[in-house]
Amino acid sequence: MSDLQLPAKDVDILLAAAVAAPSMHNTQPWRFAVQGHVIDVLLDDSRTLPAEDPTGRAMRIAAGAATFNLRCAAESLGYGTWLGLAPYPEEPDLLARIVVEPTSTPDEELRDLAGQIPRRHTGRGPSGADPLPQSTRVALVQAAYAEGAELTWLDEPEVRAVLEMVVDTDLREIRDWRRRAERAHWVGGERVEDGVPSKALGPRSSSYPAAVRDLGTRPLDRMRQETSFEAHPNLAVLSTASDEPADQVAAGLALERVLLTATRDGVTASFLNQPLEFDDLRRKVQRLTRQPGHAHMIIRFGQGRTSEGTARRPVADFLDKEQP
Known part of the structure; x- marks a missing residue:
């Protein structure tokens, strides 16, 4: 060889x-x-x-x-x-x-x-009521920093501001059939290689707004079981100083180091990124951190069980066919 x-x-x-x-x-x-x-x-x-x-x-x-x-x-x-x-x-x-x-x-x-x-x-279920230990918060901040990114924990007023932006995004989506159709293409039903199957969506929140994203678009998915989610979610914003393609890739490295560190420490994570899909709201999210830079992820951390995982395509499908 x-x-x-x-x-x-x-x-x-x-x-x-x-x-x-x-x-x-x-x-x-x-x-x-x-x-x-x-x-x-x-x-x-x-x-x-x-x-x-x-x-x-x-x-x-x-x-x-x-x-x-x-x-x-x-x-x-x-x-x-x-x-x-x-x-x-x-x-x-x-x-x-x-x-x-x-x-x-x-x-x-x-x-x-x-x-x-x-x-x-991704942990799409409710979390326990206890706040994360300070040592865990510090470890996750350090994980992001190791890849050149910032992880900023949000206090209660900033968390409420994010939830208000969630309501704003939901109202905007009512008028945007393209976004709903695109999500329906990838989310719901039986999925064996990609997308998010119905069984991985987790329960719906019994209150609104909630710090959990309901990806369900199909009628049956909108009728899934409801449950109470934590009233005081642990939210953090992952950001980088610049916003060029390399910075966005670096944000992905930092994100995964944070997620794997959280997994090792028994902490679940999910995403509340819909405000970041609109440029004006994305800027507002970054301002909540009181730091310069560009927000890339809004992450909800908690203590609980993760939802069922999603499938992946075979490795051979990802290889560039132009390569020998």
Whole structure:
């Protein structure tokens, strides 16, 4: 077996870890090209969300999360990684180029987080009433900082402001059939390879607004069981100083490090991102942090059980067909 090429079994492990990353509506909008010890992470233009993600920012965040998982899996196999984010402006679909090489100085933190990849799922159910320990909050802030991002915890007035924006987005969506149709294409029903199946939606909130996103669009999904969610949710905003494509990919790396750290500490996470899908509300969310920068994710953390995971396509489907 040539040292010039990564072993096929290792490539399978690396890519299986990468595609376990979260993506908006579980669209899995990435593909990979493998040449020797270099793995390129690219956008899959066939899996865009033109109504809800017209700029592709959510796709780039998802690709960053996949890149972080690949780095963790590489460490678990005894490799180190070097990477560049959005390295060539003339190739907008190329979001990360990763060099995978054997190492004698493994990153123990990434190796540890690799074990959390199959355990991480979006927690769409209610959380316990107890606030998160301060040590957990600090650990999640540090996880974001390690990837060049900021995680800002919101106090009660800012949480209420976010919930008011949720009402605003719901009112806007009433007049936007494109967004509803797009979501219905990816969410609900039986899903065996992508999208969010009805069984993974979790319960509906018995109060409104709530710090949980109800993705249901189909009549049966809107009739699912209702339950009470926490009155004082733990919300945090993930942001970066700039908002270029590389910054959005970096936000994805930070997001996944935060999510895997939370999983390791027994903390669930879900997303309340609908205000970020409108430019004016996205700016308002960032102002709530009292920090300069650009908001990328609104994350709800809690203590409870995660919802059922969503399926992934076979690894072979993600390989760039133009590569040997």
